[in-house]
Amino acid sequence: MSATISPDVLPLLKRFRFRREKNVAALILKIDVQNLTIEHDTTLDGATLEDISDELPDSAPRYVLLSYVLELNDGRVTYPLVLMFYSPEAARPDWKMIYSASIAAIADAAGTRGKMLELRDAEDLTDEWVRGELHGSH
Template identity: 45%
Template sequence: MSELRVAEISEDTANNLKKFKFRKSQNTVALILKIDKEALTIEPEQILEDITLNNLKDSLPYHQPRYILLSYRYEKEDGRVTFPYCLLFSTPMGSATNLKMMYTTSLTNLMHKSGVTKVFELRDLEELSDEWLQETWIAQLELIN
């Protein structure tokens, strides 16, 4: 049985993660990352600005895992706007097992380098919506409190 290895994050990619985290935007922004299987590195694949979660869903492969860093525009009931920073870990059900395992073993490394503390696993891309994200976020907050 082959040993699972953790994908590395280059200094250039780490700098891109930091820039993404601290960017100023008035709308939802996503950074899609993938693992280069040959180099065993996590690399930016695409940045999507001023998007909806439906646009994001359409930009993701349905049979391959991806990491999605998300700065999500959320308007609270009192009218205040916040931009929660989170990681969506997309592992579609049709993905190859070895790919899922590679992405899972590298997740902690990405969390550390990106400074993200909220991670939501997404197994079915059809679920990705504002309602799903908000319900998942609230459920996680209730677990903490």
């Protein structure tokens, strides 16, 4: 059982994917489990990872499309766009399954196939954690 992307979300994904700002931003999506549709939850622009972490619920999964500022070891700066699957331990198992089954659709629509991070605890969302995860994929 997987969810479908709400038609309202597709233009948000496209705009977020092609944004020109060079700062940290997040597009947070949730699933309406009654209708099995993926919907917009909130957008944070010019945010810190702590701001993003504060927006994540303690007991419900979310998808976070993260635009991040990453300084590479050679001094170059990149702005990777990654999909983060937030699945807290306290979330209901059936919700986790619906979110897991629907992640490929979000990754395809956002153009982030192969760039997915999995987060279990919102407190772990730190620069050190994100850099460590991203350096593993760069």
